Amino acid sequence: MAKRYETIIVGGGPAGLTAGMYAARSKLSAVVLERGLPGGQLLNTKDIEDYPGFLHVGGMELAELMTKHAERFGCAIATETVTRVVESGGEDPWARWRVETESGEVYEAPTVILSAGGTAIKLGIPGELEYAGRGVSYCAVCDGAFFEGETIAVVGGGDAACEEADFLTRYAERVYLIHRRDTLRAQKVIQERVFANPKIEFVADTIVKRAEGDATGLKRLVLQSTKLPSGEYDFEGAGPTRHLDVTGLFVFIGFTPNTYLVASEHIEHDAAGYFVTNGRMETSAPGLFAVGDVRSQLVRQITTAVGDATTAAIAVERYITELKQQRAVAGVSAELYHKYI
Ligand SMILES: Cc1cc2nc3c(=O)[nH]c(=O)nc-3n(C[C@H](O)[C@H](O)[C@H](O)COP(=O)(O)OP(=O)(O)OC[C@H]3O[C@@H](n4cnc5c(N)ncnc54)[C@H](O)[C@@H]3O)c2cc1C
Numbered sequence: 001m002a003k004r005y006e007t008i009i010v011g012g013g014p015a016g017l018t019a020g021m022y023a024a025r026s027k028l029s030a031v032v033l034e035r036g037l038p039g040g041q042l043l044n045t046k047d048i049e050d051y052p053g054f055l056h057v058g059g060m061e062l063a064e065l066m067t068k069h070a071e072r073f074g075c076a077i078a079t080e081t082v083t084r085v086v087e088s089g090g091e092d093p094w095a096r097w098r099v100e101t102e103s104g105e106v107y108e109a110p111t112v113i114l115s116a117g118g119t120a121i122k123l124g125i126p127g128e129l130e131y132a133g134r135g136v137s138y139c140a141v142c143d144g145a146f147f148e149g150e151t152i153a154v155v156g157g158g159d160a161a162c163e164e165a166d167f168l169t170r171y172a173e174r175v176y177l178i179h180r181r182d183t184l185r186a187q188k189v190i191q192e193r194v195f196a197n198p199k200i201e202f203v204a205d206t207i208v209k210r211a212e213g214d215a216t217g218l219k220r221l222v223l224q225s226t227k228l229p230s231g232e233y234d235f236e237g238a239g240p241t242r243h244l245d246v247t248g249l250f251v252f253i254g255f256t257p258n259t260y261l262v263a264s265e266h267i268e269h270d271a272a273g274y275f276v277t278n279g280r281m282e283t284s285a286p287g288l289f290a291v292g293d294v295r296s297q298l299v300r301q302i303t304t305a306v307g308d309a310t311t312a313a314i315a316v317e318r319y320i321t322e323l324k325q326q327r328a329v330a331g332v333s334a335e336l337y338h339k340y341i
Contacts (some may be wrong), residue, residue, distance in 0.1 A: 001307050001309060002095070002106040002107060002108040003031075003105065003106070003107050003108070004029075004094065004095070004107075004109065005029045005030060005031050005109045005207065005237050005256055006023075006028045006029045006030065006106050006109060006110065006111065006316075007019075007028055007029075007030045007106065007109055007110075007111045007112070007113060007313075007320070007341065008030075008031055008033065008097065008099050008107050008109045008111075008112050008113070009023070009030060009031065009032040009033065009112075009113045009294075010033055010082050010085060010099065010112060010113070010114050010115060011032075011033070011034060011040065011082075011114070011115040011116035011117055011258070012033070012034030012038035012039070012040065012067075012077060012115075013038075013040020013041060013042065013115060013117050013292060013293075013305065013310040014039075014040060014041075014042060014045050014062075014066060014292065014305045014306050014309075015038065015040075015115035015117075015291040015292030015293070016032050016034065016040070016065075016113070016115035016291075016292075016304035016309070017032065017037075017038055017039075017063075017067055017069070017070045017307065017309075017318075018065040018066065018305070018306040018310060018313070019032075019052070019113045019115060019183055019291060019308035019309035019310075019312055019313045019315075020032040020070040020075035020077065020243075020313075021066075021069050021070040021072075021075060021142070021210055022309065022310055022313030022314060023075065023113075023300045023313045023317070024070065024075035025073040025130055025317060026313065026314070026317040027183045028313075028316065028317055030075050030076070031075075031076040031077070031078055031107065032070065032076070032077045033078055033080040033082050033099065033101065033107070034076060034077060034078070034079060034080070035079070035080065035081040035082070036064060036079075036288075037063070037226065038063060038066070038067040038070075038077055039059070039060070039062075039066070040063075040117050041059075041063070041117060041293075042059040042060070042062050042066075043059060043060060043063055043064040043134065044059065044132070045059030045133070045142070046058065046059060046133050047059075047146075048062060048142075048302065049145070050141075050142070050301070050302075050303070051302050051303065052303065054091045058214065060238075061174070064304075067132075076104075077230050077263065080101040080102070080103055080105060080223070080270040081101060081102040081103075082099055082100070082101055082102075082261055083100050083101060083102055083116065084099070084100040084118070084261065084262050084263050085098075085099050085112055085262045085263065085288075086098045086099075086100070086263050086264070087264055087285060087288070088108075089124075092142065092179025093110050093287075093323055093326075094108070094109075094110050094323075095108040095109075095110075096109075096110050096111075096286070096287050097109050097110065097111065097112040097287055097288065099112065100121060103132075104304045107203075110287050110288065110291065110319070110323055111287045111288070111316045111319055111320065112287065112288050112289075113289045113291060113309070113312050113313070113316065114258075114259070114260055114262065114275070114288065114289065114290045114291070114294055115283075115290075115291060115292050115295055115305075115309060116258035116259075117257075117258055117293040117294065118255050118256050118257035118258050118293045118294060119252075119255070119256050119258070120138035120139075120251065120255050121253050121254040121255065122251065123208060123253065124210060124235075125208055125209060125210055125213030126139050126209075126210045126211070127210050127213070127218075128249075128251075130211070130213075131152060131213050131217060131218040131249070131265070133214060134213070134216075134217035134218060135211070135217040135218025135219075135246075135247055135248055135249060135252050136211060136218060136249045136251065137247075137248065137249070137251070138250070138251055138252070138324065139165035139298060140167050140168050140250055140252075141167070141301060142301070143170055143248075143250075144167065144168050144170065144171045144172075146171075146248075147168070147171050147172045147244075147247065147248045148171045148172075149171075149173050150171075150173060150246075150247045150248060151172065151173060151175075151176075151201075151245065151246050151247065151248075151280075152168060152172045152173050152174070152175055152176070152242065152246050152247060152248030152249065153175070153176040153177075153178055153208070153221060153248070153249050153250070154168065154175055154176070154177050154178065154250045154251075154253065155178045155208055155249065155250070155251050155252065155253060156179065156251065156252035156253045157179035157180070157181060157183075157184045157185045157186065157188045158184075158185045158186055158192055158252070158253075158254075158326035159185075159187055160200065160252040160255075161177065161179070161186070161252035161253070162177070162184060162190045162191060162193070162194045163186075163210075164188055164250060164252055165177045165194060165197075165200055165250075166190075166193050166194055166197055166200065168250065169197055169200060169291040172199070172248065173199065174199055174201065175199055175200045175201070175217075176200075176201050176203050176246065177194065177200055177201070177202050177203065177245060178203045178206050178208060178223065179202070179203070179204055179206070179235070180205065180206065180207050180226050180233070181204065181205065181226070182204040182205050182227070183204075184202075184217065190319070192340060194244045197235075202221070204208065205225060205226050205227040205233075206223050206224065206225060206226060207223070207224050207226055207235060207237070207306060208221050208222070208223055208224075208249070209221075209222045209223065209224045209237060210222040210312055211249055213330055216295075217246055217247065218246065218249060218286035219245065219246075219247065219250065220243050220245045220246065221243070221244045221246055221249060222242075222243060222245060223241065223242055223243070223262050224237050224239050224240070224241045225239035225241075226238050226239060227239070233318055234313035237311065252279075255293075256273070257272070257273050257274050257275070257293060257294045258294055259274065259275050259290075259294055262275075262285075262288065264285060265321055266285070267283050267284050267285050267288065268284040270294070270296040272296075273295060274290075274294060274295055274296035274297075275290035275294055275295055275296060276295075276296045277289070277290050277296070278311070278313070280311060280315035281295070281311050281315060282312075288313040289315065289316060291308035291309045291311075291312045292304070292305035292308055292309065292329070293305065301320075329340045
């Protein structure tokens, strides 16, 4: 038999834990389903220096504090890998959303807060993971300030790579923008900004083959030319190689939001697959809320994730209250309701 809650929170990163904390504090019956240790990307972040109230905090420490905070108000956190979130389509609004898990456990609720984050697409080169957090980064806003006065590289040719390369020149002395082709994909207006920036050097027709360093962090990249003498491209790597000395490598070749968990094609999303929400964080499917890194928005940070989650939890509380009022009007007995919740 399915476990019933008033809201099911899928993913226990900063967004999910905040939603859990607010939901539990509002006396909603809530559960956070998290496949690993609660904390999400915080667990991959050594130093955080842009979370208000903390001049400097370790990601692990902030994750533990957020987990304790959610639990303090009675939020349940279950170790579950969610496989599917399905809109039941049945008559019962209290079971509108069905969440299936790898363990076989099934959860049902009138509302789901999707806070499953996403994954930055990796280059997949030797040294990339070894130096992640020690020079290799996927977030300019998060890590740019650690590269004051240094020489760094940005990989990618789209809007994100170009905008972030431009942004990173606030800190770095020199930024190499490495792209595997000779033309960028970014919008013209963004490209113009990049080419007008004297601190950025465009390195065309080039891929990064390897990241190298020592105990202190990243020190250099091995680059390879992608253009053959014939003018054709070879991305697999037959071209000549060379070294580029940098202490930072920022990779912006795409980000995949975990919206695939929701088995529904009709939910409104943007071109990159992020769910579009209204101001209450509700998607186009009633009762389905999206917060943090799965949501279509300008920037993805811890502060935006917790802000989204706060709004969503309060909106869910209102949604449930309205549902209870409708039930009272329809004359369904409270006894029947409490059998489930
Ligand atoms: C290396 C790095 C450094 C960063 N540094 C900073 C910084 O300094 N400052 C800042 O503000 N932001 C930083 N960010 C960005 C910030 O961490 C994210 O914007 C924030 O974590 C988003 O929170 P979230 O809860 O939406 O997603 P996440 O943190 O990604 O959490 C999603 C959670 O959902 C879980 N999940 C996913 N799929 C499933 C499933 N199928 N079943 C169950 N659970 C699931 C995941 O395990 C994860 O715990 C950084 C990001 C990275 C990658």
